[in-house]
Amino acid sequence: xxxxxxxxxxxxxxxxxxxxxxxxxxxxxxxxxxxxxxxxxxxxxxxxxxxxxxxxxxxxxxxxxxxxxxxxxxxxxxxxxxxxxxxxxxxxxxxxxxxxxxxxxxxxxxxxxxxxxxxxxxxxxxxxxxxxxxxxxxxxxxxxxxxxxxxxxxxxxxxxxxxxxxxxxxxxxxxxxxxxxxxxxxxxxxxxxxxxxxxxxxxxxxxxxxxxxxxxxxxxxxxxxxxxxxxxxxxxxxxxxxxxxxxxxxxxxxxxxxxxxxxxxxxxxxxxxxxxxxxxxxxxxxxxxxxxxxxxxxxxxxxxxxxxxxxxxxxxxxxxxxxxxxxxxxxxxxxxxxxxxxxxxxxxxxxxxxxxxxxxxxxxxxxxxxxxxxxxxxxxxxxxxxxxxxxxxxxxxxxxxxxxxxxxxxxxxxxxxxxxxxxxxxxxxxxxxxxxxxxxxxxxxxxxx
Ligand SMILES: Cc1ncc(COP(=O)(O)O)c(C=O)c1O
Numbered sequence: 414x415x416x417x418x419x420x421x422x423x424x425x426x427x428x429x430x431x432x433x434x435x436x437x438x439x440x441x442x443x444x445x446x447x448x449x450x451x452x453x454x455x456x457x458x459x460x461x462x463x464x465x466x467x468x469x470x471x472x473x474x475x476x477x478x479x480x481x482x483x484x485x486x487x488x489x490x491x492x493x494x495x496x497x498x499x500x501x502x503x504x505x506x507x508x509x510x511x512x513x514x515x516x517x518x519x520x521x522x523x524x525x526x527x528x529x530x531x532x533x534x535x536x537x538x539x540x541x542x543x544x545x546x547x548x549x550x551x552x553x554x555x556x557x558x559x560x561x562x563x564x565x566x567x568x569x570x571x572x573x574x575x576x577x578x579x580x581x582x583x584x585x586x587x588x589x590x591x592x593x594x595x596x597x598x599x600x601x602x603x604x605x606x607x608x609x610x611x612x613x614x615x616x617x618x619x620x621x622x623x624x625x626x627x628x629x630x631x632x633x634x635x636x637x638x639x640x641x642x643x644x645x646x647x648x649x650x651x652x653x654x655x656x657x658x659x660x661x662x663x664x665x666x667x668x669x670x671x672x673x674x675x676x677x678x679x680x681x682x683x684x685x686x687x688x689x690x691x692x693x694x695x696x697x698x699x700x701x702x703x704x705x706x707x708x709x710x711x712x713x714x715x716x717x718x719x720x721x722x723x724x725x726x727x728x729x730x731x732x733x734x735x736x737x738x739x740x741x742x743x744x745x746x747x748x749x750x751x752x753x754x755x756x757x758x759x760x761x762x763x764x765x766x767x768x769x770x771x772x773x774x775x776x777x778x779x780x781x782x783x784x785x786x787x788x789x790x791x792x793x794x795x796x797x798x799x800x801x802x803x804x805x806x807x808x809x810x811x812x813x814x815x816x817x818x819x820x821x822x823x824x825x826x827x828x829x830x831x832x833x834x835x836x837x838x839x840x841x842x843x844x845x846x847x848x849x850x851x852x853x854x855x856x857x858x859x860x861x862x
Contacts, residue, residue, distance in 0.1 A: 426819035460815035470497035472840030486835035494695035496840035502698035505745035517736035535677035538706030547669040547693025548576025550703035558630035572802025574639035612801040616652035635679035638670035642784035673789035698746035755839040759788035769850040
């Protein structure tokens with residue numbers, strides 16, 4: 414690829430973005446009282462100096478402060494996989510908040526048991542508990558795993574993301590052992606004291622690490638989704654399960670993003686048998702919620718331990734966790750929006766997206782690839798597709814990503830600002846996908862002209 418052409422085109426797209434979005438630019442310039450000018454510092458991950466501000470959103474589209482309409486393939490990086498403000502969720506939230514009243518009251522509602530039963534149907538785990546974020550679901554699952562195994566460490570895959578979980582900020586270093594992930598903010602201690610790490614798709618590396626006998630739990634996504642999509646090779650997930658069983662280590666499947674694989678995520682779609690499932694984001698239809706599900710044996714072993722304070726200040730819990738509003742929204746999402754039949758349609762659209770991108774990649778013989786995981790697809794600048802986190806990290810190309818993101822945004826399509834992920838909601842249409850195809854095709858053609 415001609416890098417100087419890429420730089421010139423990127424500058425052109427940046428200029429165009431700045432000219433198109435004066436209101437977003439002004440709102441950002443005025444935001445003197447926000448740390449980094451944004452409500453959360455990651456919102457500074459954008460390609461042209463300031464983020465687009467949200468005006469409104471419905472279904473698969475968002476409208477920004479300057480009035481531009483976008484096909485939203487970012488969908489809140491999965492938090493809005495149900496589509497924006499689906500009717501069933503809006504009605505359930507309105508009923509709870511306005512009609513009945515009581516968003517949070519430190520009292521359970523009957524929605525919780527309905528949601529628990531539905532999550533059991535989908536993921537197989539029989540006992541569920543709720544948080545407000547997937548990060549917290551992971552933190553609490555880790556605590557429970559440590560308590561029940563009496564072991565200090567957690568093992569994750571290199572270049573994983575499980576939220577802001579201290580133990581997960583570790584990557585495989587040059588000598589094959591774990592080192593702190595660069596940029597780790599204020600680590601409480603050397604991460605190798607709390608964690609071990611293995612590459613995804615490397616059962617031998619996992620076996621070597623588990624042989625130390627100090628790993629309470631493997632925390633993993635059944636397919637990596639936060640460093641591009643890295644799919645498991647045949648036999649790898651079976652090897653993970655048998656190795657974890659052999660070494661007395663619990664297996665936590667984090668399905669927060671891999672929920673895209675189907676109504677029960679990869680666990681349901683691929684018949685996996687983890688000891689714990691963690692999840693969050695999409696299941697609340699946009700309202701904050703997270704959850705963890707436990708096997709019967711694990712739930713019983715924890716509840717049998719009267720030395721563990723699960724009721725007061727033992728480190729597992731949050732006052733707003735399990736609140737009435739979150740669970741009303743989650744029930745509505747699972748009952749009426751992210752249904753089994755909705756997943757079939759979302760997956761078909763992601764296949765349409767994947768096929769179209771593949772056609773462009775092949776037409777130009779680009780050294781790129783695209784992976785699909787149910788309703789989610791992502792292109793990556795490597796071919797064949799990377800098989801682990803480290804090689805996928807090496808395939809990043811910030812300038813190229815910025816160009817594609819801006820080219821698409823300037824023509825009405827949003828990808829997730831982190832890498833090149835596109836997600837389908839039940840409200841996404843074939844026309845939405847085809848809009849991306851059209852713009853992506855010209856973005857590539859201009860780059861190679
Ligand atoms: C796999 C995975 N787990 C956990 C999280 C954290 O979710 P939250 O931001 O809701 O805490 C994320 C966020 O992207 C994720 O991708």
